Amino acid sequence: MNSLLFSNIIRFTALVLLQVLICNQMNFLGSINPYIYILFILIYPVKNNSLSFIFISFVLGILIDVFMDTGGAHAAASVTVAYMRPVFLKFSFGAAYEYQAIKFNEADLLTRFIYFTLLILIHHFILFILIIFDNSKAGMVVSNALSTGLFTLFLALTLTTLFSRKEK
Amino acid sequence: MFLILFLISFALTTQAHDYNKTKVINSAYQISGSIHGAFSKIGDYFYLREENNLLLEENNRLKSSVFNTKTEQIESINIQQKFRLTPALVNKNSYRFLENYITIDKGEKDSIKEDFGVVTAKGIVGVIDKTSQKYARILSILNTKSKINAKLKKSNHFGTLGWDGEHHNIVQLNDVQDLAEITEGDTIVTSGFSYTFPENIPIGVVKSYLLNDTKDLYVINVELFNDMTNLRHVHVIENLDFNTLNSLNPSNE
Numbered sequence: 001m002n003s004l005l006f007s008n009i010i011r012f013t014a015l016v017l018l019q020v021l022i023c024n025q026m027n028f029l030g031s032i033n034p035y036i037y038i039l040f041i042l043i044y045p046v047k048n049n050s051l052s053f054i055f056i057s058f059v060l061g062i063l064i065d066v067f068m069d070t071g072g073a074h075a076a077a078s079v080t081v082a083y084m085r086p087v088f089l090k091f092s093f094g095a096a097y098e099y100q101a102i103k104f105n106e107a108d109l110l111t112r113f114i115y116f117t118l119l120i121l122i123h124h125f126i127l128f129i130l131i132i133f134d135n136s137k138a139g140m141v142v143s144n145a146l147s148t149g150l151f152t153l154f155l156a157l158t159l160t161t162l163f164s165r166k167e168k
Numbered sequence: 169m170f171l172i173l174f175l176i177s178f179a180l181t182t183q184a185h186d187y188n189k190t191k192v193i194n195s196a197y198q199i200s201g202s203i204h205g206a207f208s209k210i211g212d213y214f215y216l217r218e219e220n221n222l223l224l225e226e227n228n229r230l231k232s233s234v235f236n237t238k239t240e241q242i243e244s245i246n247i248q249q250k251f252r253l254t255p256a257l258v259n260k261n262s263y264r265f266l267e268n269y270i271t272i273d274k275g276e277k278d279s280i281k282e283d284f285g286v287v288t289a290k291g292i293v294g295v296i297d298k299t300s301q302k303y304a305r306i307l308s309i310l311n312t313k314s315k316i317n318a319k320l321k322k323s324n325h326f327g328t329l330g331w332d333g334e335h336h337n338i339v340q341l342n343d344v345q346d347l348a349e350i351t352e353g354d355t356i357v358t359s360g361f362s363y364t365f366p367e368n369i370p371i372g373v374v375k376s377y378l379l380n381d382t383k384d385l386y387v388i389n390v391e392l393f394n395d396m397t398n399l400r401h402v403h404v405i406e407n408l409d410f411n412t413l414n415s416l417n418p419s420n421e
Contacts, residue, residue, distance in 0.1 A: 020203065027397075031264045051169050058173045065177075067200045069262070069269040069305070071184025072177030079177060083170040130181045131265050134312075137333070 034152040057082035073130035201303035204259040226289035270306040285364040291393035344386040
C-alpha cells in the first residue's frame with residue numbers, strides 16, 4: 001500500500017512538472033498544447049476511495065490553474081472527469097470493473113483507447129468552455145477541444161505504453 | 169463532494185473572467201513564479217543570438233537619435249525625468265486564448281505596482297495587473313479585457329485599443345472619429361492620455377479599417393510591431409507623476 005502511495009505521489013509531481021514545464025511550451029502547429037496531466041486521473045488505481053480521489057483531482061486541477069492563470073477551469077474539468085470516471089470504467093472494461101480487477105498496464109490497446117478518448121474529450125470540452133467563456137466563440141471551443149484532445153490522447157497512449165513494461 | 173468542488177472551481181473561473189473582482193490565485197504567486205523562472209533561465213541560452221540582434225538594433229536606433237539631437241536638448245531631457253524604466257524578464261507568456269497574461273520576474277520588491285505599463289524595444293506589451301513580492305502579472309494587449317488609449321501618429325486622432333481574440337498579431341483600435349484620414353501603413357502610437365504609457369510609444373501599423381455599425385466611428389485593424397509569441401526582455405514603465413496626476417483627477421479610469 002505504501003509503495004502505491006509513493007508511486008502516486010511521484011506520478012503526480014512528475015505529471016504536473018511535465019505539464020507546466022514542457023507541455024505548456026510546446027505550441028505544436030502554432031498553438032496546440034496537450035494537457036497530459038489528466039493521465040494521473042485516468043490511471044489512478046481503481047480500488048481507492050472515490051472521495052479522496054475527487055479531492056486529489058481538484059488539487060491537481062487547481063495547481064495547473066495557478067500556473068496557467070485560468071482561475072478554476074482546470075480544477076472544474078478535472079473534478080468532473082474524476083467524478084464520471086466509474087461510469088466510463090464500467091463501459092470500457094465491463095466485467096473486469098465489477099471485480100475491481102482492472103490493470104491499466106495489461107488492458108489491451110483498444111479498450112484503453114476508447115476509455116482514454118471519452119474521458120479526454122469530456123475533460124477538454126469542459127476546460128475550453130470555461131477558459132474561453134464566450135458563447136459567440138463556440139467554434140473556437142470545438143476546434144480547440146478536438147485538436148488538443150487528439151494530441152493529448154496520442155501523448156497519453158504513448159506514455160502509458162512506454163511505462164507499462166517497466167512496472168511489471 | 170463533487171458538487172462542492174465543482175462549484176468552487178466554477179466560481180474561481182468566473183471570478184478570473186471578471187476583471188474588477190479578480191482576487192484569484194495567479195501566476196504572479198511565489199511558488200509558480202519561481203518554478204517558471206528557474207526553467208525559463210535554461211531556455212534563455214537558446215535565444216542569446218536573437219536577443220543580441222534585438223539589443224543591437226535598439227542601440228543603433230537610440231544612438232542615431234542621440235547623434236541627431238543637439239547636446240543642449242539632451243541635457244534638458246535629463247532634467248525633467250518623468251518616467252522610470254525597470255528591465256524585466258518574461259517568465260511565462262500566453263497568447264492562445266481570449267484572456268492572456270504574462271508573468272515577469274520583477275515585483276513589489278523592485279517597486280513595481282499595478283497599472284504600470286510594459287513595453288519592449290519594438291512596442292507595447294500590456295499593463296501590470298497583479299503583483300507579488302518578487303513577480304508581477306501583465307494583462308497582455310492580447311487580452312479581450314485590455315483597453316489602452318492610442319492614436320494615429322500622423323493626425324493625433326485617438327481611440328481605444330482592444331483585442332477581438334482572433335489573431336495574435338492583430339489588435340483593434342476602436343472609436344476613432346470618422347473625420348480622421350487613415351491610410352494603410354499609418355503608424356499607431358500610444359496617446360499619453362492615460363498615465364500608464366508615455367506619449368508616442370509605437371504599437372503597430374494600420375492593416376485595414378472600416379466604419380462601425382452606426383457608421384460614425386472607425387474600427388482599425390492594427391498589425392503589431394511586437395511579436396507577442398516571442399517575448400523575453402521587457403521594460404516596466406513607472407510614471408513618477410502618477411500619484412500627483414491621479415489625485416488631480418480622481419475619476420480617471
